[in-house]
Amino acid sequence: xxxxxxxxxxxxxxxxxxxxxxxxxxxxxxxxxxxxxxxxxxxxxxxxxxxxxxxxxxxxxxxxxxxxxxxxxxxxxxxxxxxxxxxxxxxxxxxxxxxxxxxxxxxxxxxxxxxxxxxxxxxxxxxxxxxxxxxxxxxxxxxxxxxxxxxxxxxxxxxxxxxxxxxxxxxxxxxxxxxxxxxxxxxxxxxxxxxxxxxxxxxxxxxxxxxxxxxxxxxxxxxxxxxxxxxxxxxxxxxxxxxxxxxxxxxxxx
Numbered sequence: 001x002x003x004x005x006x007x008x009x010x011x012x013x014x015x016x017x018x019x020x021x022x023x024x025x026x027x028x029x030x031x032x033x034x035x036x037x038x039x040x041x042x043x044x045x046x047x048x049x050x051x052x053x054x055x056x057x058x059x060x061x062x063x064x065x066x067x068x069x070x071x072x073x074x075x076x077x078x079x080x081x082x083x084x085x086x087x088x089x090x091x092x093x094x095x096x097x098x099x100x101x102x103x104x105x106x107x108x109x110x111x112x113x114x115x116x117x118x119x120x121x122x123x124x125x126x127x128x129x130x131x132x133x134x135x136x137x138x139x140x141x142x143x144x145x146x147x148x149x150x151x152x153x154x155x156x157x158x159x160x161x162x163x164x165x166x167x168x169x170x171x172x173x174x175x176x177x178x179x180x181x182x183x184x185x186x187x188x189x190x191x192x193x194x195x196x197x198x199x200x201x202x203x204x205x206x207x208x209x210x211x212x213x214x215x216x217x218x219x220x221x222x223x224x225x226x227x228x229x230x231x232x233x234x235x236x237x238x239x240x241x242x243x244x245x246x247x248x249x250x251x252x253x254x
Contacts (some may be wrong), residue, residue, distance in 0.1 A: 001029040002033035003220035013044060015249050020115075027120045028158040042156045044245040053148055057104045058112050058242045061230035063103045067096045073109055081122035082162055083113055084206060086222070087217075090132025097143065107152075111241065113232060114158050123160035125206065127215070131168035150183040161188075165202055167195045167215070184224055 003022055007015060017019065022036070025043075029035035047054045065071070070091035074084040090100060113119045153161050168174070173194070181189070196203040199216035211217025231238075 003036055006033060006037040006077050007040070010041070012246050013041070014047075015040065015044075015050070015245050016244055023117075024114050024120050024158040028160060039158060041154065043158065046151070046156050047242075048246050050148065051205055052100050053103045054107055054152070055104060056107055056144065056238060057101075058238050059108065059228065059235055062105050062108060062231075063228075064103070065101055066224055066228045068093055069222065069224055070102070072222060073106060074111065074210055074214075074219070075226065076219065077118070077122070077211060078125065078206050080085055080162075081118055083116075083119050083122075083124045084127065084210065085124060086110060086127045086129065087213070088129045088222070089129075090129070096104065103145070103148070106230065108151075111156055111238070112158060112234065114244075115237075119159065123162040125163040126161065127164065127165045127167065127202070127206070128174070129167050129215075130170060131171050146179045147183050154183075154185060154188055162191065163205065164192045165195060165205060166192065167199065173211060211234055226239075 001019075003020070007013065015060055025036040025039050025065060026033070029039055047056075068091045070087050070088045074086065078084055087106075110124075113124060193205065202215060203211075208215075208217040210219050212222040214222050
């Protein structure tokens with residue numbers, strides 16, 4: 001495999017030996033070995049340079065964040081086989097969890113989804129509910145966190161992000177987009193959809209049969225506890241993630 005040859009030439013990197021790990025990067029880069037290798041490098045450099053955001057936490061370390069009921073990976077896929085991840089900004093309570101802890105919990109979610117063959121192929125859509133956005137949430141949209149989020153989505157993580165659906169966005173959302181746009185590629189800009197408070201507009205993209213009742217769906221109330229229990233059941237897997245990466249390098253000059 002051409003990808004294995006490229007990896008063997010990078011003496012500082014240590015990666016899992018199983019082909020399933022390599023496949024997720026190959027699928028994310030449409031089986032271009034060179035691009036897949038460069039994504040692997042960015043993935044591990046990201047964790048090396050900025051562990052406060054990109055280190056994958058253990059599920060057991062994230063209980064306080066999950067108790068906020070702010071993030072949930074829906075149990076059912078959409079009509080295209082894609083996973084659906086809902087983020088509710090209003091539920092983020094900075095007195096109970098820091099922005100870095102919330103960011104790392106999102107990384108945990110993505111690491112888990114990246115293991116699924118169907119998700120590697122079909123991709124992931126994100127629903128961002130911005131109702132209740134307040135001044136204490138402003139730090140989420142600073143250039144620093146905006147750039148890190150875009151880097152994760154566009155270039156670094158081995159998943160295909162197929163759409164970002166923004167609902168209940170405030171009147172000043174254009175100002176938030178002005179922070180994000182300098183970092184976004186044209187392809188990603190075209191995958192951002194604004195729905196306002198019209199959940200039926202969202203239903204044109206994601207069927208109500210898989211959505212929580214809070215979004216006009218018929219799949220019960222928003223509840224991330226089943227998903228959190230699934231993550232906890234995979235605790236041993238997550239214990240091994242940080243054993244790999246760039247060895248013998250400091251985060252300076254990389």
